[in-house]
Amino acid sequence: MTDLAADPQTPEDAAAILAAGGVCAFATETVYGLGGDATNADAVLKIYQTKGRPRFNPLIVHCADRKMAKRLVAFDPVAKRLAKAFWPGPLTLVLPLRAKAGIADIVTAGLDTLAVRVPATESARALIKALGRPIAAPSANPSGKLSPTRAEQVRQAFAGKVPVLDGGPCVAGVESTIIAFDNGEAIQLRAGALARSDIEKRLGHRLASAGPHHAVTAPGMLRSHYAPISRLRLNAGVPEPGEAYLGFGPIPDYAVPTRNLSPDGDLVEAARNLFSALDDLDRVGLARIAVAPIPNHGLGEAINDRLRRAAAPRDR
Numbered sequence: 001m002t003d004l005a006a007d008p009q010t011p012e013d014a015a016a017i018l019a020a021g022g023v024c025a026f027a028t029e030t031v032y033g034l035g036g037d038a039t040n041a042d043a044v045l046k047i048y049q050t051k052g053r054p055r056f057n058p059l060i061v062h063c064a065d066r067k068m069a070k071r072l073v074a075f076d077p078v079a080k081r082l083a084k085a086f087w088p089g090p091l092t093l094v095l096p097l098r099a100k101a102g103i104a105d106i107v108t109a110g111l112d113t114l115a116v117r118v119p120a121t122e123s124a125r126a127l128i129k130a131l132g133r134p135i136a137a138p139s140a141n142p143s144g145k146l147s148p149t150r151a152e153q154v155r156q157a158f159a160g161k162v163p164v165l166d167g168g169p170c171v172a173g174v175e176s177t178i179i180a181f182d183n184g185e186a187i188q189l190r191a192g193a194l195a196r197s198d199i200e201k202r203l204g205h206r207l208a209s210a211g212p213h214h215a216v217t218a219p220g221m222l223r224s225h226y227a228p229i230s231r232l233r234l235n236a237g238v239p240e241p242g243e244a245y246l247g248f249g250p251i252p253d254y255a256v257p258t259r260n261l262s263p264d265g266d267l268v269e270a271a272r273n274l275f276s277a278l279d280d281l282d283r284v285g286l287a288r289i290a291v292a293p294i295p296n297h298g299l300g301e302a303i304n305d306r307l308r309r310a311a312a313p314r315d316r
């Protein structure tokens with residue numbers, strides 16, 4: 001892929017790229033995905049290569065509806081209840097892969113489970129329907145970098161070499177919540193755009209988080225991820241000289257480069273703005289970004305998870 005890619009204008013045009021074994025980025029309600037035909041091993045290999053993603057890190061498969069998902073994985077009663085309540089939407093379910101699902105092996109990185117979700121964005125579901133097959137798609141960022149929530153960020157991240165079906169800015173702004181099952185018990189592998197409290201309401205009990213006491217994990221939950229070029233200082237009260245500032249809620253003017261995730265202190269708005277605000281401040285080019293404390297309830301859990309990983313020490 002040395003040429004600049006021509007962007008598809010419709011879901012059907014994008015489906016034609018995928019049907020020919022190519023990759024194409026598309027909008028979901030969470031972040032932009034880098035899609036390929038999940039049944040075509042060569043196409044999926046291109047996704048890993050384009051992102052520079054380690055092969056041990058499996059991909060999420062996007063389905064047009066619950067019916068398509070049911071052909072790929074086996075639902076237990078709890079999984080069925082969650083899918084009925086939250087699909088289409090930002091919930092990914094990790095379930096046993098069916099033997100004849102036809103999913104390319106490298107999608108699951110050899111696991112016997114498959115992560116599936118039905119995205120809420122209309123154009124994403126139109127794309128899957130037009131292809132007639134499930135679409136494997138990680139977030140459309142080079143591995144380890146910030147996830148894109150606008151078409152323009154995808155173009156910049158891959159220097160225009162990846163075609164993008166522009167679906168406008170993503171409304172949620174952080175990735176889907178991932179739930180796996182351990183002996184029938186729902187376990188949260190990744191906090192995301194569906195708040196824990198909403199899931200707990202449906203379950204009727206507390207939702208466990210992945211940890212050493214559970215067998216299930218998401219192989220891709222690396223400690224350092226979403227790494228901006230600037231370093232982050234979390235739970236910062238006031239920015240220090242030489243720092244940019246990522247605020248939340250009402251803040252004074254500190255006379256440093258500033259973005260406010262939500263002047264009203266709204267966590268949904270803050271999640272939507274998170275990656276773009278970090279990207280903007282990163283471009284200012286200061287050594288460090290001071291980040292205001294973010295409450296940990298609702299979407300705050302996902303925001304704080306992304307911030308912790310963006311701030312984690314890196315070996316690159």
Ligand code: TXA
Pocket residue numbers: 028030031032033034057058059060090092094108111113114115137138139140174175176177178180189217218219220221
């Ligand atoms: O919102 C989202 O989920 C976005 C949009 C594009 O749908 N996608 C996304 O994909 O965030 P990605 O590849 O950046 O993150 C997928 C996560 C990884 O942490 C991966 O390890 C985990 O899902 N995962 C995938 N399949 C799994 C499986 N079978 N078991 C456990 N974890 C799995």
Ligand code: MG
Pocket residue numbers: 138139147
């Ligand atoms: Mg990602």
